[in-house]
Amino acid sequence: MNSPKRTTIYDVAREAGVAASTVSRALRNPRRVNAATREHVLGVAERLGYRPSPLATALQSGRTATVAMLVPDITNPHFFGTVRGAERRASAAGITFILSDTEESADTERTKIEHLARSVDGFVLASSRMSDESVWELAEEHNLVLVNREVRGLPSAVVDSRAGSRQIVEHLASLGHRTLVYLSGPHQSWLAGERWQGLLDGARNLGMRATRLGPFPPRVVGGGAAADAALVTGATAVVAHNDLLAIGVLRRLAERSVKVPERISVVGYDDIFGADFCVPALTTLAGPQDEAGRSAVELLLENRSRSTARTPDRRVMLPSHLVIRGSTGQAPR
Amino acid sequence: MNSPKRTTIYDVAREAGVAASTVSRALRNPRRVNAATREHVLGVAERLGYRPSPLATALQSGRTATVAMLVPDITNPHFFGTVRGAERRASAAGITFILSDTEESADTERTKIEHLARSVDGFVLASSRMSDESVWELAEEHNLVLVNREVRGLPSAVVDSRAGSRQIVEHLASLGHRTLVYLSGPHQSWLAGERWQGLLDGARNLGMRATRLGPFPPRVVGGGAAADAALVTGATAVVAHNDLLAIGVLRRLAERSVKVPERISVVGYDDIFGADFCVPALTTLAGPQDEAGRSAVELLLENRSRSTARTPDRRVMLPSHLVIRGSTGQAPR
DNA sequence: CGTGTCGTGGCAAGCGATTGCCAAAAGTTG
DNA sequence: CAACTTTTGGCAATCGCTTGCCACGACACG
Numbered sequence: 001m002n003s004p005k006r007t008t009i010y011d012v013a014r015e016a017g018v019a020a021s022t023v024s025r026a027l028r029n030p031r032r033v034n035a036a037t038r039e040h041v042l043g044v045a046e047r048l049g050y051r052p053s054p055l056a057t058a059l060q061s062g063r064t065a066t067v068a069m070l071v072p073d074i075t076n077p078h079f080f081g082t083v084r085g086a087e088r089r090a091s092a093a094g095i096t097f098i099l100s101d102t103e104e105s106a107d108t109e110r111t112k113i114e115h116l117a118r119s120v121d122g123f124v125l126a127s128s129r130m131s132d133e134s135v136w137e138l139a140e141e142h143n144l145v146l147v148n149r150e151v152r153g154l155p156s157a158v159v160d161s162r163a164g165s166r167q168i169v170e171h172l173a174s175l176g177h178r179t180l181v182y183l184s185g186p187h188q189s190w191l192a193g194e195r196w197q198g199l200l201d202g203a204r205n206l207g208m209r210a211t212r213l214g215p216f217p218p219r220v221v222g223g224g225a226a227a228d229a230a231l232v233t234g235a236t237a238v239v240a241h242n243d244l245l246a247i248g249v250l251r252r253l254a255e256r257s258v259k260v261p262e263r264i265s266v267v268g269y270d271d272i273f274g275a276d277f278c279v280p281a282l283t284t285l286a287g288p289q290d291e292a293g294r295s296a297v298e299l300l301l302e303n304r305s306r307s308t309a310r311t312p313d314r315r316v317m318l319p320s321h322l323v324i325r326g327s328t329g330q331a332p333r
Numbered sequence: 334m335n336s337p338k339r340t341t342i343y344d345v346a347r348e349a350g351v352a353a354s355t356v357s358r359a360l361r362n363p364r365r366v367n368a369a370t371r372e373h374v375l376g377v378a379e380r381l382g383y384r385p386s387p388l389a390t391a392l393q394s395g396r397t398a399t400v401a402m403l404v405p406d407i408t409n410p411h412f413f414g415t416v417r418g419a420e421r422r423a424s425a426a427g428i429t430f431i432l433s434d435t436e437e438s439a440d441t442e443r444t445k446i447e448h449l450a451r452s453v454d455g456f457v458l459a460s461s462r463m464s465d466e467s468v469w470e471l472a473e474e475h476n477l478v479l480v481n482r483e484v485r486g487l488p489s490a491v492v493d494s495r496a497g498s499r500q501i502v503e504h505l506a507s508l509g510h511r512t513l514v515y516l517s518g519p520h521q522s523w524l525a526g527e528r529w530q531g532l533l534d535g536a537r538n539l540g541m542r543a544t545r546l547g548p549f550p551p552r553v554v555g556g557g558a559a560a561d562a563a564l565v566t567g568a569t570a571v572v573a574h575n576d577l578l579a580i581g582v583l584r585r586l587a588e589r590s591v592k593v594p595e596r597i598s599v600v601g602y603d604d605i606f607g608a609d610f611c612v613p614a615l616t617t618l619a620g621p622q623d624e625a626g627r628s629a630v631e632l633l634l635e636n637r638s639r640s641t642a643r644t645p646d647r648r649v650m651l652p653s654h655l656v657i658r659g660s661t662g663q664a665p666r
Numbered sequence: 667c668g669t670g671t672c673g674t675g676g677c678a679a680g681c682g683a684t685t686g687c688c689a690a691a692a693g694t695t696g
Numbered sequence: 697c698a699a700c701t702t703t704t705g706g707c708a709a710t711c712g713c714t715t716g717c718c719a720c721g722a723c724a725c726g
Contacts, residue, residue, distance in 0.1 A: 018675075018676085019675065019676045019677075020676090021675075021676060021677080021678095022674085022675055022676075025674095025675085032673095032674080032675095033673095033674065033675075034673080034674060034675085037674080037675080056681090058681090059681050059682065059683090060680075060681050061681085062681080118682095
C-alpha cells in the first residue's frame, strides 16, 4: 500500500516548465493565468495523474472542505433521514463528510467538537443534547448549524413540530378524543419540549386535556413502561415522543390485549421505516428530515466566510404533515 | 466564528521557554524529554488550551488518524449495523470516521477513493460493487479492508452467508418444502452470489430444487415484481436477497391475498429493524453486522504500518444464525 | 518615443506540526 | 580527573500547497 511518492504540484510544475505557484493558480484561480498556460498545465497535471493533497491545502488555506455531523445515536432511525440528506448535500458539493456519534451525551458532544475543530469547516449538530448556553458558547468559536434544535441567534434547520403537534391534536379531537397523554422523550431534548408545547397549545384550543409522562428512553424498549403508564391515566389517546417508542407501545398493548385503536389510539413522530407496516400501521407526524440535513449543510456552506461578522441568523423551518394510518380511530365512548 | 488565532506549538514553546521541538516531543514522545520539562510543558499546554492541528500532523507524518467507510447506499438498513460498528470502533481508537455513499456505483466508489486517498489512512469498503480486479488494483495503492466481500489476498470481515444459507434450506426442508426460489439482489453483489451458492449447496444436499430469479432492486419496492415472479414458479418457499426485499414481497403477497406461510413461506437476510414486527414476522438470517464493521476497522488499524509488505491476509468470518419467525411454516401439500 | 496600465509568471514566506542531526550538559568509569 | 557514554534540548529541513508582492514585457496613449 501507500505508493512510494505521490505526484505533487512541484512535479507538475517541473514537467510543465513553470513555477509551482502557476500550477496552483491554474488549478484554483483560472483567471489569474494565461489561458494557454493553463491548458498546458492542466494537461500535464492530468497526464501525471496529479491529485491535490487536501491536507496541505487545508493547512495553508484554513479551509478543509470538510464538515462534521454529530448525532446523539446513529442507531436511531430518526436520524437516518437527516444523515442521509446531509451526506448527499456535502457529497454534491465535493465536501467530505464526517459522521460522529455522541452517545446521547453533552460532554461527548463537546469533546468531539473540540477534537475535530481544526479538521473541519463546521459542524452540523443534530438534536444536540447540550444546553443553550453551551451551544451558544461553542458557536463563538466554531461554525455551527443546528438541526431540530433552536438556539437564539444560531442558524438552524428544523422540521416544524409545534404546528405538527397541533395537527395531531386536531386529528384526535375530530375522532372524539377528549384526553391525551404525551409520552415524553429525553429530558434534555429540545424537540420533546417543542412537541409537548405544540400538543399543549392544541389541547388548550380545543378544550382537550393533555398530560405528560416520562421521560422514557426513545426506543422500542421504552414502550413497555410507557404503555403501562399511559393506560392507568385512562386517556383514550397516547402520543409517543417518536415512532420507536410508539412501536414499543403498540407492542406492549398487543401483549396486554388492549385493542388499538378501538380502546386507545396511538400516534408517533418521524414516520420512520417500519411505521407503515407495524400493526396497526402507525399514525405519525412525517417531516422532511433529509431536507433538514440538506439545508443544514447548505447553511454551513454559506457561512464558511471566515468573517466573524455573524451572518443574519439563517433559519430554515420545514413543514411537517400528519400521516394517518390504522393506529388512530374513534374514541371509545 | 473561527477565533482569530489558535494556539500553536510555538505559542506553547515560547510560553514554556523551550523550543517547539521539545513541545512536540513532550506530547508525542515522552521518553525523549526530561520528566520535569515534560510536566512543565504539558502544564503550559493545558493552561493555554493547546490542541494539536491534525492537519499539520498528518501533512508531516503521513498519518491522518482517519478512516473512510464507503457504502453503496446509506439509506439501506442493511448497512446500519455495519456503519455503527465501524464508527464505534474508530471513535474508540480516537480515529476520525468519514462516511460516504457510493450510490451503488463502482465508478463513484473509485472516484471517492481517489478523492479521499490523501486524507485517510485507509478505507473500509462495504459490499463493494467493484470488480475483483478493480479492488485488487486499488489495493496496491491504498489500504483497504472489505466488508461482506472477499477478494483474493485482501483483508476482509464477512458475515458467513453460505453456511447461513444452508441453514435456511435445512429449515425449509424440515418444514416439508421441496422447492425454493431465490430472489436475487444486484448483479454485481458478491453477497448475492454467496447466498445463492449457499442455497444451491444446501438444496443439492437435501434433494430440493432451487431456482433463481432477478436481479431485483434490494428495496421494499422491488418486492412487488419479485413476489409476482416468485408465485408463477409454483415454489412453496421464497428466499429474498434481503429483508427489505422480503418485506416488499410480504406486502405484495398480502395485497394479492396469498397467505404466508400457509401458502408460501418467506425468508430474508439481515434481520433488520422491522423484521420482527412486520406481518407475519420475518424469518431471517441474522448476523453480527456491527461486529463486521468493528472488525474491519480493526484490521485497518493493524495494517497502518506503512510497510509495503503485505501483512498475512487477515480475514474475519463471523457466524450467522437463523431467526425463525412467523413467515415460514409447513409446506402446503 | 516616454510613461502608465495590465496581464502574467516567479519568488519566497508561511500554515503547524515532526524528526534527523548535532551539541551541550550530565553521568559513568577506570 | 580524563575520556567516554548517555540524556536532553535546539536547529532547521520538510510535508504540499496558497498567496502577497514584485518584476518583466506588452500594449496603449499622448
